[in-house]
Amino acid sequence: MRDLTKCLRLVDEDRALTSPGAKVHYYPLAIKSGRGSTIEDLDGNLYIDMLSSAGAVNTGHCHPKVVEAIKKQADSLILYTHVYMYHEPLVSLTKELISITPGDFRKRVFFGLSGSDANDGAIKLARVSTGRPRVVSFIRSYHGSTYGAISLSAVSLPMSRKIGPLLPGIHHMPFPDPYRAPIPGMSPDEVSDYCIDQIKIAFENFMPPDEVSAFIIEPIQGDSGLIVPPAKFLRDLRALCDANGILLISEEVQQGFGRTGRWFGIENFGVVPDAVILGKSIASGLPLSGVVARAELIEKLEAPVHLFTAGGNPVCCAAALATIDVLRGEDILTHVTDLGERAKKRFLDMREKFEFIGDVRGIGLSIGVDLVTDRQTKERNRAAAAKITYRAWEKGLLLSFFSGSVLRIQPPLVITDDEMNRAIDIIEESMEEFDKGEIPDSVLDSVQGW
Ligand SMILES: Cc1ncc(COP(=O)(O)O)c(C=O)c1O
Structure with missing residues (x-):
């Protein structure tokens, strides 16, 4: 039996003092430290990490090069807001982001502190640069808080229940899910055509295309359970955008920075977006986000439309530069x-x-294992997801699930073959x-899950 005394004590304190609105509980794991793909809890128990802090530490926990860069920068300047002044780490990072993001055109960048605020910035960018009020995203997408x-x-209903009214002018279209097709038996291309048709129906009936500024899309829908769209869908969506003067914005907060084996998720589909939204792993866990877009779009923004005192601060920028260096230098993408x-x-x-x-789906180290009660009906098996996740934790694996039934396999990208094999052994057991x-x-009383 593992000793969990200190973990349980801290979990009780936390749960008594902090907001239940900010916690999705799985099991009482109170983390003391992390190194690479290994986590140690307060009682000294070790776990292999399959979650990477919700996809925010692709370079692994405390990568020595990232830690060194943070320390060095913190030693000389922690913050001078770039809203008023200028600093080198931000300009160097901007150049790097311009070079690694898709699109062979002139680009500019703006920064923030979270994936959520970067999505807000993208909405502003779309509206200001096109002069059109409407923005389209997708059913079952997650963009932040x-x-x-x-x-x-x-x-998720609790996300919007009682907090409304939300922002006007946002429409949600169906995202093509080849596994749970709108009509059972449809091929992936038929699912794609169905979803494109829904957009065309919207254009004809309630969503005038000349009022739509942008489609904001996750290249792989993350929190809905890692839904990989057919490539045809993204290509047809690009064509639809081009035909109607609409921007295509790739929301890379979860799938970016090497998660799929390419710098950005959208690159797996042969489509070039007009802008990308970045967050999470950009700075290996420090709060940083950004939007990289065609320069002529960002040039339409007028201060102070979107800025944050600590956005793009020197320490986070130094961490991001080191992150890019690690992903590039250690040939992580091939791995x-x-x-x-x-x-x-x-x-x-x-x-x-x-x-x-x-179903088993995903690209690179962004894999979803969808558990069902019946392969025919594809009903989600929440009990299986919760019990397997909990048992895996008891055996030394930090595992989670989302969308009620999908095991989330998103380890740090630096995970070794041996560690990954051991992790999958634990899941199999x-x-x-x-x-x-x-x-x-009784496990089901404890696991809340996402
Ligand atoms: C695809 C996606 N977009 C945006 C966000 C929000 O990022 P943050 O929590 O840093 O605001 C998340 C977080 O889970 C995400 O997965």
């Missing part, structure tokens, strides 16, 4: 592609064994124990 980002999101393929194969093999695995009915129902 500010009013603008919640207005774009459409994945992500290779390891992601092997990991996916192992889950697909498990699907042969366990009837409750409905937990699935076996679930299959045999060895995980008690």
Whole structure:
């Protein structure tokens, strides 16, 4: 039996003092430290991390190069707001972001502190630069927790219940989900065509295309359970945008910075967006976000339309520069592609064994394992997701699930083959124990899940 005395004490204190509106509870893991893909709790127990702090530490915990860059910068300047003055780390980072983001055109960048505020900035950018009021996002997308980002999101009722009214002028269109197709039996291309048709119907009936400024889309829908759209959809959406003078903005907060084996998720689909929204892993865990867009769009913004005192601060910029250096220097992207393929194969093999695995999907190290009560109806198996997640934690794995049924496999990108194999072994063992009915129902009282 593991000792969890200190963890349990801290969890009780936290839960008594902080907002329940800011916590999605899985199990009482109070973290003391992290290194690479390993987490240590307050009682000295070790875990392999399959969550990367919600996809925010792609370079792994406390990567030595990132830590060194932070320390060095903190030693000389922590903050002088770039709203009024200028500093070198921000300009160097801006140049790097311009060079790694898709699009062979002139670009500019603005910065913030969270994925949410970057989404707000993208809404402002779209409206100001096109002079059009409407913005379109997708059903079951997640964009964050500010009013603008919640207005774009459409994945969880408690997110918007009682806090309204939300931002006007936002429309939500269906996102193509090849697994849970709108009409059962549709091929991925048919799903894609169906969703494009819904946009055309909206254009003809209630969403005048000449009033639409932008589509904001996650290249892989993250929190809805890692839904990978057919490439055709993104290509057809790009064409629809071009035909109507609408911007296409790729929301890369979760799928960016190497997560899919490319710098940015949208690159897997052969489509070039007009802007990308960045957050989470950009600075390996320090609060930084940004939008990189065609220069002529950003040039329409007038101060002080979108700025933050500590946005793009020197320490976060130094961490981001080190992050890019690590991802580039250690050839992480190739590693992500290779390891992601092997990991996916192992889950697909498990699907042969366990009837409750409905679907395995994803690109690179952004893999979702969707658990169902019945492969025919595809009903979500929340109990399986909760029990397997909990049992895996008992065995030394930091695992989570979203959308009620989808195991979230998003380890730090620096995870080794051995660590990944061990992590998948633990998931397999937990699935076996679930299959045999060895995980008690009492677990379900504890796990809230996303
Ligand atoms: C796709 C996506 N966009 C935006 C956000 C919001 O980012 P933040 O929590 O840093 O505001 C998240 C966070 O989970 C996300 O997954």
